[in-house]
Amino acid sequence: MxxxxxxxxxxxxxxxxxxxxxxxxxxxxxxxxxxxxxxxxxxxxxxxxxxxxxxxxxxxxxxxxxxxxxxxxxxxxxxxxxxxxxxxxxxxxxxxxxxxxxxxxxxxxxxxxxxxxxxKGFQGVVKRHGFGGVGQATHGQHNRLRAPGAIGACSFPSRVFKGLKMAGRTGGExxxxxxxxxxxxxxxxxxxxxxxxxxxxxxxxxxxxx
Missing domain, CATH: 2.40.30.10 (Translation factors)
Incomplete structure (x- = not known):
């Protein structure tokens, strides 16, 4: 079998x-x-x-x-x-x-x-993707230590790329x-x-x- x-x-x-x-x-x-x-x-x-x-x-x-x-x-x-x-x-x-x-x-x-x-429900980037956070100050955030930081470009392409590592539902897979x-x-x-x-x-x- x-x-x-x-x-x-x-x-x-x-x-x-x-x-x-x-x-x-x-x-x-x-x-x-x-x-x-x-x-x-x-x-x-x-x-x-x-x-x-x-x-x-x-x-x-x-x-x-x-x-x-x-x-x-x-x-x-x-x-x-x-x-x-x-x-x-x-x-x-x-x-x-x-x-x-x-x-x-x-x-x-x-x-x-x-x-x-x-x-695990809806989780942020630190728990979901292992971003630096706190000590490493994710993406240069000086006042929001667990925030993902900038996610997109300027007028081009004027959108967020699919598959970007962001907060979201975790587990249950x-x-x-x-x-x-x-x-x-x-x-x-x-x-x-x-x-x-x-x-x-x-x-x-x-x-x-x-």
């Missing part, structure tokens, strides 16, 4: 064999249910759709209820599609099958983790962290410990890709 869906539990630290302390993130990954299988003949590409996390039936749209009923499973809260799974997983990728952590990863694997970063090492897998509890930070708040959904 190319990946699995999980939920960020929080951060901790462990000691490796050399006695070095490593910052790690604990993730509850799976079990996920196969809710749809796509192939080149009917859909134009190969993919498997996995669902994770329980959802109240009264809060589930009728279309999704039928979709989950077809896979003979209860309503799920998170659905993710994974493309181009390897041929050795053909037997496991059947409608209604359960995919567990052991089916995807082993210890010492390197994984990519995708999550939604914490939303899809972030991918690559090459995190799988330190430990607790199969009985569906938990995986990865070395490094994972985007998002506690209990937020994450996607682990191989």
């Amino acid at each position: 190319p990946g699995i869906i999980g939920r960020k539990i929080g951060m901790t630290s462990v000691y490796n064999e050399e006695g070095k302390n490593m910052a790690c993130t604990l993730i509850e990954a799976g079990p996920c249910v196969v809710t749809q299988v796509k192939d080149k003949e009917s859909d134009g590409y190969r993919a498997v759709q996995l669902a994770y996390g329980e959802r109240k039936e009264k809060n589930t749209p009728k279309a999704l209820k039928g979709h989950f009923a077809k896979a003979k499973t209860t309503p799920k809260s998170k659905i993710v599609e994974f493309r181009d799974f390897r041929e050795e997983f053909e037997d496991k990728v059947k409608l209604g099958n359960s995919i567990s952590l052991d089916d995807v990863f082993v210890e010492q694997d390197f994984v990519d983790v995708i999550g939604t970063s914490k939303g 899809r972030v991918k962290v690559i090459n995190l090492k799988v330190v430990k897998i607790y199969s009985d509890k569906n938990l995986v410990l990865v070395n490094g930070p994972v985007p998002g708040a506690k209990n937020s959904y994450v996607i682990l890709e191989k």
Whole structure:
């Protein structure tokens, strides 16, 4: 399988064999249910759709209820599609099958983790883009120590260029962290410990890709 869906539990630290302390993130990954299988003949590409996390039936749209009923499973809260799974997983990728952590990863694997970063709201240039501020007096501001300073030219081009580093909404974006090492897998509890930070708040959904 190319990946699995999980939920960020929080951060901790462990000691490796050399006695070095490593910052790690604990993730509850799976079990996920196969809710749809796509192939080149009917859909134009190969993919498997996995669902994770329980959802109240009264809060589930009728279309999704039928979709989950077809896979003979209860309503799920998170659905993710994974493309181009390897041929050795053909037997496991059947409608209604359960995919567990052991089916995807082993210890010492390197994984990519995708999550939604914490939303910080509307922020200024110092926090959003790392401008100097205060001590460095951003852009020569003598009386406004966290202000961005001048942003445009004179009569030409008479506008602000797109993409300029200015204040604005920060966080709440899809972030991918690559090459995190799988330190430990607790199969009985569906938990995986990865070395490094994972985007998002506690209990937020994450996607682990191989």
